[in-house]
Amino acid sequence: MNILLLGSGGREHALAWKMSQSHHCDTLLIAPGNAGTAAFGKNMPFGVNDFEAIKKCCIQEKIGMLVVGPEDPLVNGIYDFFQNDSLLQHITVVAPSKAAAQLEGSKAFSKKFMARQGIPTAAYAEFTEENYDEGKKYIAAHSLPVVLKADGLAAGKGVIIAQTTEEALQSFEEMILGKQFGEASRKVVVEAFLTGIEVSVFILTDGVDYQIIGHAKDYKRIGEGDTGLNTGGMGCVSPVPFMDAAFMQKVIDRIINPTVKGLAKENLNYHGFIFFGLMNTNGEPWVIEYNCRLGDPETEVVLPRLQTDLVSLFAAMDNGTLADTNINFDERSCATIMAVSGGYPGDYQKNKLIQGLESPINKDSIVFHAGTKIAENGVLTNGGRVLAITSYGATINEAVKKSKISMDQISFEGMYYRRDIGYEFQ
Ligand code: AMP
Numbered sequence: 001m002n003i004l005l006l007g008s009g010g011r012e013h014a015l016a017w018k019m020s021q022s023h024h025c026d027t028l029l030i031a032p033g034n035a036g037t038a039a040f041g042k043n044m045p046f047g048v049n050d051f052e053a054i055k056k057c058c059i060q061e062k063i064g065m066l067v068v069g070p071e072d073p074l075v076n077g078i079y080d081f082f083q084n085d086s087l088l089q090h091i092t093v094v095a096p097s098k099a100a101a102q103l104e105g106s107k108a109f110s111k112k113f114m115a116r117q118g119i120p121t122a123a124y125a126e127f128t129e130e131n132y133d134e135g136k137k138y139i140a141a142h143s144l145p146v147v148l149k150a151d152g153l154a155a156g157k158g159v160i161i162a163q164t165t166e167e168a169l170q171s172f173e174e175m176i177l178g179k180q181f182g183e184a185s186r187k188v189v190v191e192a193f194l195t196g197i198e199v200s201v202f203i204l205t206d207g208v209d210y211q212i213i214g215h216a217k218d219y220k221r222i223g224e225g226d227t228g229l230n231t232g233g234m235g236c237v238s239p240v241p242f243m244d245a246a247f248m249q250k251v252i253d254r255i256i257n258p259t260v261k262g263l264a265k266e267n268l269n270y271h272g273f274i275f276f277g278l279m280n281t282n283g284e285p286w287v288i289e290y291n292c293r294l295g296d297p298e299t300e301v302v303l304p305r306l307q308t309d310l311v312s313l314f315a316a317m318d319n320g321t322l323a324d325t326n327i328n329f330d331e332r333s334c335a336t337i338m339a340v341s342g343g344y345p346g347d348y349q350k351n352k353l354i355q356g357l358e359s360p361i362n363k364d365s366i367v368f369h370a371g372t373k374i375a376e377n378g379v380l381t382n383g384g385r386v387l388a389i390t391s392y393g394a395t396i397n398e399a400v401k402k403s404k405i406s407m408d409q410i411s412f413e414g415m416y417y418r419r420d421i422g423y424e425f426q
């Protein structure tokens with residue numbers, strides 16, 4: 001089967017790496033891809049939201065499966081676009097419908113869904129310009145810290161954790177009246193702050209059955225010791241030591257099962273991944289957010305541990321046999337460390353030559369490209385997050401050590417990475 005993969009990050013390099021191992025994968029195309037994905041297939045010169053170009057490519061290249069990496073095309077309705085076109089209907093699309101993608105596309109939608117299905121999540125209220133004054137009163141009376149979330153997609157920047165009422169009111173004004181995130185912050189969700197340790201769980205579902213394909217802990221802050229600004233993710237580890245059988249059973253009973261049952265009950269057509277962003281509060285799981293895709297860099301530790309053929313899993317999802325498939329995991333731990341451009345998550349420069357990519361690295365390490373591109377003189381940086389090095393180890397500690405050794409073989413001007421990924425599990 002010919003497969004088209006949409007996206008250009010480390011997640012997509014990991015997906016390309018994994019899918020290309022399947023004997024069901026003939027030609028792999030990646031749009032737009034990066035310097036790393038080019039080793040597993042052909043990069044295509046169109047973007048993830050260019051549905052007409054995607055359609056043309058699917059017809060010309062006889063694509064049998066579309067795998068969508070990032071959230072934008074999901075929320076923009078790529079699944080419905082394929083279902084409503086007689087030339088594309090036969091293609092297996094790994095994506096939720098536009099209506100179901102609101103679980104990620106609208107925080108207010110996901111909060112209401114969780115309330116209807118009795119899924120544990122922080123108490124909240126939603127506000128727009130129409131009930132702005134009511135919102136100010138709600139915030140003024142709220143305990144601290146208080147969490148403000150732009151309703152729509154805001155490229156990971158739409159969440160503010162305010163430590164003071166003043167700061168919360170100012171952010172509320174900027175979001176709603178100042179239209180800080182445009183249409184995305186027309187509506188704002190104000191919610192209670194949850195304390196604990198975050199963990200992400202990933203499932204693949206056909207809207208009836210599901211399989212858990214892994215979990216991970218992400219390190220979001222730029223600085224060591226979890227300090228400084230939030231980023232897209234600076235590293236991940238899997239498995240997470242506190243995800244024992246008892247905690248996982250609570251996640252299954254209270255969160256995963258009611259979510260999948262809720263999708264069916266509410267006729268939300270779903271054929272894809274669900275990323276449960278969870279908080280472990282004294283051993284009890286709460287949902288912070290849903291995403292309709294895999295995480296980045298979570299994918300860079302989840303897929304290396306998944307031994308099951310991913311393309312077969314997608315086919316099982318499509319033909320209703322997901323419940324009959326076996327999922328196997330590599331027993332070893334995985335850690336990934338992200339190298340970023342100097343200045344990220346603020347302003348940074350691109351087009352820096354990456355050195356050391358050709359030298360042999362530890363057999364237990366894999367270099368996943370994120371923001372990279374191929375040029376005449378070699379591979380250049382092309383984004384804030386540049387590459388992630390994943391390693392296997394008997395323990396998280398050992399995996400992190402191997403990734404750091406491999407990382408030290410690679411360099412580019414301004415390169416930075418956190419040396420303390422997995423610090424609390426040492
Ligand atoms: P999100 O964009 O929803 O992933 O939120 C970004 C980050 O903000 C999350 O990964 C958490 O670290 C934090 N966060 C969001 N909501 C809450 C909450 N209710 N309590 C504590 N932290 C939160």
Ligand code: GLY
Pocket residue numbers: 218232233291294295296297298
């Ligand atoms: N690493 C967090 C995310 O992919 O949303």
